[in-house]
Amino acid sequence: xxxxxxxxxxxxxxxxxxxxxxxxxxxxxxxxxxxxxxxxxxxxxxxxxxxxxxxxxxxxxxxxxxxxxxxxxxxxxxxxxxxxxxxxxxxxxxxxxxxxxxxxxxxxxxxxxxxxxxxxxxxxxxxxxxxxxxxxxxxxxxxxxxxx
Numbered sequence: 001x002x003x004x005x006x007x008x009x010x011x012x013x014x015x016x017x018x019x020x021x022x023x024x025x026x027x028x029x030x031x032x033x034x035x036x037x038x039x040x041x042x043x044x045x046x047x048x049x050x051x052x053x054x055x056x057x058x059x060x061x062x063x064x065x066x067x068x069x070x071x072x073x074x075x076x077x078x079x080x081x082x083x084x085x086x087x088x089x090x091x092x093x094x095x096x097x098x099x100x101x102x103x104x105x106x107x108x109x110x111x112x113x114x115x116x117x118x119x120x121x122x123x124x125x126x127x128x129x130x131x132x133x134x135x136x137x138x139x140x141x142x143x144x145x146x147x148x
Contacts, residue, residue: 001013001014002014002015002017002062002063002065004024004062004065004070005067005068005069005070006025006029006031006069006070006071006072007031007070007071007072007074007075007078008069008075008078011029013028013029013062015028015062016062017061017062017063018061018062018063019061019062020057020058020059020060020061020062021048021057021058021060021061021062021065021070022034022036022046022057022058022060024062025048025057025070025072031072031074033072033073033074033102034046034047034048034057034072034073034102034103035099035100035102035103036058037058037099037100037103037130038058039058040058040059041056041058041059042130043100043103043129043130044056044100044103044104044107044128044129044130045099045100045102045103045129045130046058046103047102047103047104047106047107047129048070048071048072048073048106049069049070049071049106049109049110050065050068050069050070051068051069052069052071052110052113053110054106054107054109054110054111054126071106072106073102073105073106076105076106076109079109081109081112081113081146082105082109084112084146085105085108085109085112085142085143085146086105087146088142088143088145088146089101089104089105089142091142091145092138092141092142092145093138094135094138094139094141094142095133095135096133096135097132097133099132100129100130100131100132100133103129104127104129104131104139107126107127107128107129108126108127108139108142108143108146110126111123111126111127111143112143112146112147116147117147118143118144118147120140123140123143123144124140127139127140127143
């Protein structure tokens with residue numbers, strides 16, 4: 001059994017230590033807002049926060065989480081910055097298909113926690129998640145709006 005703190009709650013998880021955090025979240029705990037995209041930490045659909053840092057959960061073995069607090073899209077609006085990001089996403093109607101957007105929101109919230117007033121360069125550097133629909137301009141606009 002592995003003890004995890006996810007979205008402020010304690011969980012005891014019975015899974016192999018090398019199981020990716022993504023699969024524990026989705027398959028074991030039913031937190032399906034975090035998406036499987038590529039499985040090789042390139043696309044960012046699986047982005048969660050580990051102690052506030054945007055992390056691609058498909059490549060994080062359960063055993064490496066340790067005492068780090070895990071935050072998923074299900075709880076991002078409990079945080080003032082996360083709530084502002086979601087409000088900007090909704091106001092600007094960022095998603096098209098929406099599949100990557102939970103990871104995008106998680107990346108944006110982590111950026112704004114680290115850099116409350118990001119430049120366009122900061123946004124470009126931090127928002128490296130892939131979007132097949134090409135909503136990058138809308139994503140950047142939403143990050144700017146959330147920072148305002």
